[in-house]
Amino acid sequence: MGDSVTLEGIQSSSQTLIGRDAVAVIARVVPDVTGVDKVFDYLVADAMVHEIHVGDRVRIPLHRRNVAGWVVAIGDSSSQFSDVDESRLLHVIKVLGRGPSLEIVQLAQWACHMWAGRLRAFFVASSPSTLVATLPGSRYTQPSSRKKFDADVQVVAAVGLKHTSVLRRGPASGPRALVLSAAQEGPTLVVIPTINRARLMAASLREHGLSVAVMPQDWAIAAGGVDVVIGARSAIWASVPSLHSIIVIDEHDDALQEERSPSWHARDIAVHRAEQLGIACLLVSPVPSLRALHHTSGVVLKVGTEVEKSQWPEIRIVDRRLDERWASSLLSSELIEQLRDHQRRIVCVLNVKGRAKLLACGNCRELVRCDICDAAMSMLGLGELCCPRCAHKRPAVCMGCGSGKLAVIKAGVSRLREELAAAAGRRVEDVVEVAASTAGKSDVEIDQTKMLFVGTEAALHRVRDVDTVVFLDIDQEISAPRYRASEISLTLVIHAARLVARSGSQGLVLVQTFLANHALLRGLASHDLGEFTSDEMSRRKLMSLPPFGALAQLSGKGVDTVADNLRSNVLLQVSATAQDSVLVKAQSWNDLADGLAASLTSSTTSKAVRIKTQVDPPRA
Ligand SMILES: [Zn+2]
Ligand SMILES: [Zn+2]
Numbered sequence: 363m364g365d366s367v368t369l370e371g372i373q374s375s376s377q378t379l380i381g382r383d384a385v386a387v388i389a390r391v392v393p394d395v396t397g398v399d400k401v402f403d404y405l406v407a408d409a410m411v412h413e414i415h416v417g418d419r420v421r422i423p424l425h426r427r428n429v430a431g432w433v434v435a436i437g438d439s440s441s442q443f444s445d446v447d448e449s450r451l452l453h454v455i456k457v458l459g460r461g462p463s464l465e466i467v468q469l470a471q472w473a474c475h476m477w478a479g480r481l482r483a484f485f486v487a488s489s490p491s492t493l494v495a496t497l498p499g500s501r502y503t504q505p506s507s508r509k510k511f512d513a514d515v516q517v518v519a520a521v522g523l524k525h526t527s528v529l530r531r532g533p534a535s536g537p538r539a540l541v542l543s544a545a546q547e548g549p550t551l552v553v554i555p556t557i558n559r560a561r562l563m564a565a566s567l568r569e570h571g572l573s574v575a576v577m578p579q580d581w582a583i584a585a586g587g588v589d590v591v592i593g594a595r596s597a598i599w600a601s602v603p604s605l606h607s608i609i610v611i612d613e614h615d616d617a618l619q620e621e622r623s624p625s626w627h628a629r630d631i632a633v634h635r636a637e638q639l640g641i642a643c644l645l646v647s648p649v650p651s652l653r654a655l656h657h658t659s660g661v662v663l664k665v666g667t668e669v670e671k672s673q674w675p676e677i678r679i680v681d682r683r684l685d686e687r688w689a690s691s692l693l694s695s696e697l698i699e700q701l702r703d704h705q706r707r708i709v710c711v712l713n714v715k716g717r718a719k720l721l722a723c724g725n726c727r728e729l730v731r732c733d734i735c736d737a738a739m740s741m742l743g744l745g746e747l748c749c750p751r752c753a754h755k756r757p758a759v760c761m762g763c764g765s766g767k768l769a770v771i772k773a774g775v776s777r778l779r780e781e782l783a784a785a786a787g788r789r790v791e792d793v794v795e796v797a798a799s800t801a802g803k804s805d806v807e808i809d810q811t812k813m814l815f816v817g818t819e820a821a822l823h824r825v826r827d828v829d830t831v832v833f834l835d836i837d838q839e840i841s842a843p844r845y846r847a848s849e850i851s852l853t854l855v856i857h858a859a860r861l862v863a864r865s866g867s868q869g870l871v872l873v874q875t876f877l878a879n880h881a882l883l884r885g886l887a888s889h890d891l892g893e894f895t896s897d898e899m900s901r902r903k904l905m906s907l908p909p910f911g912a913l914a915q916l917s918g919k920g921v922d923t924v925a926d927n928l929r930s931n932v933l934l935q936v937s938a939t940a941q942d943s944v945l946v947k948a949q950s951w952n953d954l955a956d957g958l959a960a961s962l963t964s965s966t967t968s969k970a971v972r973i974k975t976q977v978d979p980p981r982a
Pocket of ligand 1: 724725727760761762763764765
């Protein structure tokens with residue numbers, strides 16, 4: 363319910379304007395002002411009634427200032443707004459430009475509740491960056507005027523079914539045929555992890571004779587109507603008339619989730635949006651996420667085994683337990699063999715930040731992991747091990763052979779560049795270190811003429827024309843305390859696979875590990891992650907973690923107050939994780955959203971509380 367704005371003096375003038383029995387048109391507006399969460403009601407002058415729409419950007423008076431805002435709802439004082447005292451309302455000053463469609467405004471209201479966010483954040487994501495006075499006419503093309511292509515029959519069938527489907531295609535296969543096939547049936551919205559890939563795909567689609575809008579810059583063209591609207595994650599908020607299907611390319615990719623709060627995920631918005639519209643949503647990935655599989659009860663549309671095999675580069679798992687210098691060196695004999703081939707361009711990936719000390723059995727070399735959740739365990743002292751993910755404790759003995767002789771795996775990171783150079787027979791200056799790019803700073807240009815690179819996963823995004831990617835220590839990723847650790851590792855390997863798939867000389871991904879028997883790694887080597895997925899599904903179910911339950915992470919000043927408040931809700935389970943941070947679990951996403959909404963509104967009345975809420979946190 364909106365709060366009414368009162369300003370003495372103007373009150374009386376609006377009363378005389380409306381008259382006793384006249385019906386007044388009222389617009390409910392969310393101000394574009396940081397920190398203002400409420401919506402406010404305003405009168406719409408007769409002259410403006412025909413030019414104002416839900417979603418429009420307007421100018422309104424608020425607290426003795428004129429500010430911009432968006433129209434959330436329009437109604438009149440005889441029906442929708444019958445409980446509003448119109449004599450206390452001010453007028454909308456001006457309609458500034460067009461904004462999200464009614465459909466998107468409703469989608470934003472839903473997302474606002476589910477991700478415990480502010481409505482304003484969703485309006486920002488779904489509005490044009492410049493003022494749009496009128497929408498251009500539609501630019502649809504006739505399928506007969508487009509270039510011929512081989513339609514993907516599974517896509518055509520899935521679009522016809524009008525519900526959510528998961529399509530599995532190998533990392534080396536491009537998604538163009540999928541998009542063309544869907545667009546043949548009607549206007550399509552495509553979400554792809556990076557804006558770069560969106561632009562490339564748009565160019566390719568235009569070449570085929572389709573009209574394309576690239577988000578966010580073509581906001582108005584998209585809203586006018588085109589064959590394909592494409593962009594990175596925020597494209598899911600594009601206003602598109604007569605939408606026929608939505609395609610999410612690489613739905614497993616974390617780039618589709620907003621990092622700031624509200625931490626909405628384009629895949630989840632896409633599924634809900636398609637459901638509301640009664641149209642098809644196609645989730646495409648070489649390694650479908652557990653959330654996507656949960657949506658379709660595990661049903662996956664895939665191509666024949668031989669075809670799929672041709673869509674993957676070789677992924678070779680290197681078992682570090684078999685190596686002589688197993689505990690001290692990251693350079694396996696297989697890696698050294700690669701390094702000595704000076705024709706190959708090689709990227710070595712090692713995430714240095716937050717590296718934990720891993721323990722392995724000194725006898726059988728098995729990595730020491732939690733028997734409940736699989737995370738790497740650490741020594742608690744006094745012969746006891748502890749799991750940082752689920753807090754399970756057990757005696758410090760090897761699960762494989764019972765030996766009590768455990769060794770710390772020391773990877774000599776600092777000397778790595780020299781070691782690599784020596785093994786490769788190159789000068790140290792010829793081994794390029796790639797650091798993560800820092801936001802706001804322009805990247806230091808990488809010397810793309812060199813052949814050997816070492817760095818964090820950022821290297822996968824910054825080096826071109828790669829023949830071999832080596833994960834020096836994938837165990838750090840797989841066994842990290844985050845509950846989605848193995849899915850995140852999978853995303854990394856798929857990035858690498860895509861990179862080397864373009865290599866002219868037998869692209870290769872080398873994965874060094876102590877966990878060679880892990881279902882994830884065996885699945886990657888054989889391109890079939892069925893076993894991994896079912897293992898991981900049962901583990902998540904056992905621990906009531908997404909996609910089975912819902913999860914939120916709350917952090918910041920005053921989080922204890924909010925946590926106490928949340929604990930009184932029997933549908934929620936609250937646990938403290940680190941300083942100033944708690945995890946909230948619920949059986950269903952709706953229970954979580956309702957619980958958070960109730961508790962956050964009552965707790966934030968205190969000015970001392972400033973907390974950040976991340977629903978479905980990607981890295982918890
Ligand atoms: Zn052992
Ligand atoms: Zn555990």
